[in-house]
Amino acid sequence: MQTQTPLNTPLLNVNHVSWNIGSKTILNNVNLQIKQGKFVGLIGPNGAGKSSLLRCLYRFNQPTAGQIKFNNTDIWQLKSHEYAKQVAVVLQETPSQFNLTLLDVVALGLTPHKALFSTTTTADTQKINQAIARVGLQDHASQRFESLSGGEKQRALIARAMVQQPQLLIMDEPTSHLDVKYQIQVMELAKSLGVTVFASFHDLNLAAAMCDELVVINHGEIVNTGSPIDVLSEDMLNDVFGVCAQVSHHPQMSKLGGVIPHITYFYGYE
Numbered sequence: 001m002q003t004q005t006p007l008n009t010p011l012l013n014v015n016h017v018s019w020n021i022g023s024k025t026i027l028n029n030v031n032l033q034i035k036q037g038k039f040v041g042l043i044g045p046n047g048a049g050k051s052s053l054l055r056c057l058y059r060f061n062q063p064t065a066g067q068i069k070f071n072n073t074d075i076w077q078l079k080s081h082e083y084a085k086q087v088a089v090v091l092q093e094t095p096s097q098f099n100l101t102l103l104d105v106v107a108l109g110l111t112p113h114k115a116l117f118s119t120t121t122t123a124d125t126q127k128i129n130q131a132i133a134r135v136g137l138q139d140h141a142s143q144r145f146e147s148l149s150g151g152e153k154q155r156a157l158i159a160r161a162m163v164q165q166p167q168l169l170i171m172d173e174p175t176s177h178l179d180v181k182y183q184i185q186v187m188e189l190a191k192s193l194g195v196t197v198f199a200s201f202h203d204l205n206l207a208a209a210m211c212d213e214l215v216v217i218n219h220g221e222i223v224n225t226g227s228p229i230d231v232l233s234e235d236m237l238n239d240v241f242g243v244c245a246q247v248s249h250h251p252q253m254s255k256l257g258g259v260i261p262h263i264t265y266f267y268g269y270e
């Protein structure tokens with residue numbers, strides 16, 4: 001049974017987390033809270049430590065120091081299938097899926113919930129088909145996953161996450177290879193799931209439009225957190241990203257009626 005965390009209490013607590021490779025410090029004393037139901041963006045320049053931090057959160061990297069708590073339990077104390085039931089991951093590079101069809105890949109979302117060798121029930125099939133329809137891929141269900149376009153693959157992986165019904169969805173630059181419409185669509189799909197999302201972004205305007213909160217990482221340290229309008233200042237863009245930019249307001253408001261910041265970059269860095 002899943003333990004539900006009340007709204008506004010942290011689902012994920014990152015306490016004094018550091019991660020070293022040999023003598024090199026990649027993450028340094030990271031402290032972070034992700035509240036239930038929030039869509040949180042992780043931004044920072046190349047090599048800042050975004051993927052390293054996300055890998056710690058989905059237990060690919062074990063921190064050298066500090067603790068990560070999910071629903072108040074140290075994630076390394078949880079059995080791996082228990083954690084997999086509650087945390088779904090969508091990465092930039094889609095793993096090779098051999099000869100699986102799109103339907104097979106989406107069905108993998110059920111794996112953490114099923115006993116070994118158990119069969120797929122009618123309710124399971126219904127759930128899988130509904131998720132495929134929700135991402136608009138019903139006409140591709142029997143197509144080989146590898147033959148899907150980049151955008152279709154990412155949507156299929158969102159469908160797999162829907163089937164998995166996680167409490168937390170971690171996304172590591174899931175839209176980097178996608179055209180502009182798919183970038184927006186994949187992120188809006190993730191947002192529509194209504195689960196807590198922690199996603200890294202390179203497109204700061206997309207992050208501004210999608211996220212309730214932003215976390216800025218630089219040189220392995222968290223340097224700023226808050227709402228997009230507070231975080232995306234011209235000074236921060238200059239200090240952290242080394243760009244000269246003007247921050248104005250997007251003509252559209254957020255769904256909750258808030259102002260969405262919009263960044264215009266100036267050229268000339270040679």
Ligand SMILES: Nc1ncnc2c1ncn2[C@@H]1O[C@H](COP(=O)(O)OP(=O)(O)OP(=O)(O)O)[C@@H](O)[C@H]1O
Pocket residue numbers: 021026044045046047048049050051052053
């Ligand atoms: N397994 C590893 N071994 C050695 N160095 C590593 C390892 N993983 C990450 N690093 C280093 O840690 C730093 C942070 O890398 P990371 O991939 O987390 O950055 P990032 O913010 O995701 O970057 P990008 O935006 O370029 O994807 C980089 O200097 C990288 O080379």
